[in-house]
Amino acid sequence: MTKIGDSSPPKIGEGSSSGAAERVMANSSVVELPLLTRTNYHEWSLVMQVSLEALEQWDAVEAVSKDRGKDRRALATIIRAVPREMKAGLAVKKSAKEAWDVVKKMHAGDDRVKATSVQRLMKQFENMAFRDGENVGDFAMRINGLVASLRELGEEMEDSRVVKKVLRVVPKRLKQVAVAIEMLADIDTMEIEELVGRLQVAEDADAEDQAASSAEHAGQLLLTEEQWEARRRQRRGKEHAHGGVGEKGGGHDDDDDDGSSTSSGRGKKRYRGKCFDCGVRGHMARDCPKKKKERALLVDVDDEPTLL
Structure with missing residues (x-):
């Protein structure tokens, strides 16, 4: 950065105009000039305009x-910033105006190149959206930089247009x-800074609510784990007290059920294990219907007369 006004200015000559120039340079604070590069013309021109205005030269x-x-x-001043x-x-x-226009033409291009740049930037503006996890402040900086570039190229970008764009793409x-801002506020006259401020307040409140909700949910999960552990201890105690199945001739499956019986209406108990003979749940081997059927068939065969 080139500094203007931090050293005594050279004497331009005698007379009222030179005296006024010396007073301006002497009374102005230190002004830092940006150095022009191949890629920063838009930012350079904006900062240079402010600097020239501060030096009463714009x-x-x-x-x-x-x-x-x-x-x-x-x-x-312009020559010092290129x-x-x-420089030569x-x-x-x-004139200073001619020099300024030369720099502008070299970097902004002629009307054809300018129109192409405007189209490209406008497409970026229309497609602009919040990135994953991006907050309102960061998005506002991105869209304001894009709008500044469009305005530098001569495109009219009113605040109301930018405000409506931001409201369309806010995250869920x-x-x-x-919606509340669109209904209750005059977005046609609202400045982008005002909108960003309102959205940031809402964003901060939402972040606080999410933090509180996460803490409460974590407590609920912890309580549920304690409850489940108590239930598991209670169930193991009951199984130990029953000592498994006490009936003879039956069987049980060690993989899933413990072979105990459950009540199934009218005071009767239904066996929950698997049969050793047919592998079907709900009855023991001694009560297996398949085995009973086989015995019945055997009896029928024995009762038939022998053919000679």
Whole structure:
């Protein structure tokens, strides 16, 4: 960065105009000038305009100044903020305005290139959306930078257009807030800074609610684990007290059920284990219907007369 005003300015000459110039330079605070590069023209031009305004030289850039001294000082300021290879070419220009326009044309291009740049940036603007986990402040910085580039190229980007764009793409957690703002506020006159402030307040409140909800949910999960552990201890105690199945001739499956019986209406108990003979649950081997059927068939065969 090149500093202007941090050292005593050279004497320009005698007379009222030179005296005024010396007073301006002496009374101005230190002004840091950005150095122009191949990729930062838009930012450079914005900061340079502010710097020239602070030095009371911007009017000489907007239009050719009749004040020769002011025009030369504005040209000198521009030359200090460009790379070494551009200084000689700008120093021979007739006015500060001409030098400024040359720099602008070199980096912004002619009307055709300018139109292409506007189309590209407008497409980025229309497709712009919140990234995963991006907060309102970071998104506002991105969209404001894009809007500044469009305005520098001459595109009219009113705040109301930017406000409506932001309200359309807010993340799901802020949708209700966006709807409320659209219904209750005048978004046609709202500035983007005001909208960002409102959304940030809602975002902070939502983050606090989520933190409180997470803490409460964690407590509930801990309580559930304790309850399940108590139930498991109680169940193991009951199984130990029953000591398994006490009936003879039956069997049980060690994989799933413990072979105990359950009540199934009218005071009767139903066996829950597997039969050793057929493998079907719900009865013991001695009560197996398949075995009974086989015995019945055997009896029928024995009762038939023997054929000679």
